Amino acid sequence: MDDGLKGVPPTTLADLLGREQVMDIGIRPLWDAPRVAGPAYTVRCPPGDNLMLHAAVYRAEPGSVIVVESGDVDHALAGGNVCAVAQRRGIAAFVVDGVIRDLGEVREARFPVFSRGVIPIPGTKNALGELGAPARVGGVLVHPGDIVVADEEGVVVVPAARREETLRAARTKLAAEAEESLDAWEENHRARIEKALRDRGFTG
Secondary structure: OOHHHHOOOHHHHHHHHOHHHEOOOOOEEOOOOOOEEEEEEEEEOOOOEOHHHHHHHOOOOOOOEEEEEOOOOOOEOOOHHHHHHHHHOOOOEEEEEOEEOOHHHHHHHOOOEEEOOEOOOEOEOOOOOEEOOOEEEOOEEEOOOOEEEEEOOEEEEEOHHHHHHHHHHHHHHHHHHHHOOHHHHHHHHHHHHHHHHHHOOOOO
16 A cells, blocks of 8 residues: 555645646446555456456555456456455555446455446456456556546546655645645636636637
């Protein structure tokens, strides 16, 4: 778990890092999970098969976010027992470009899962994929060790090499925002909006 970046909302990180580091809107929390942050343990599963995700559960370090490229929404990558074992082994969350099953069990256990949804049909365990290779999830290329920050606002990937600079910039931004009253924010906001309108010839 990355305790530093866990304190930073994805909205702040998105402002700093830009669209290319933000997963698409299909990767959503499956229940009202708390914010999670941790280093990515990357997995690539062939469509319809979940063997490599299940293998990753026993190989990822505690605090890791298991991030899975699958490209399949017809077969579940994991179910209640797999999520329970991952939770017991200290995995912080699953972020999967695919679907899971047994949502009721996962929600009851309070294991954070961010995915494209649920389906009751399980995948097979016949095909080798890859562990520890770059994985494209929600449109973002995730490298092993990148920091994944996820909550109800979405999922942002902080490149490992930019962790410290991003954390510093985020703390500075959050501190400045905390000191600004709503009245001051509104005044500055209105001035910016009116200037933008004038610059574009709007006279209404």
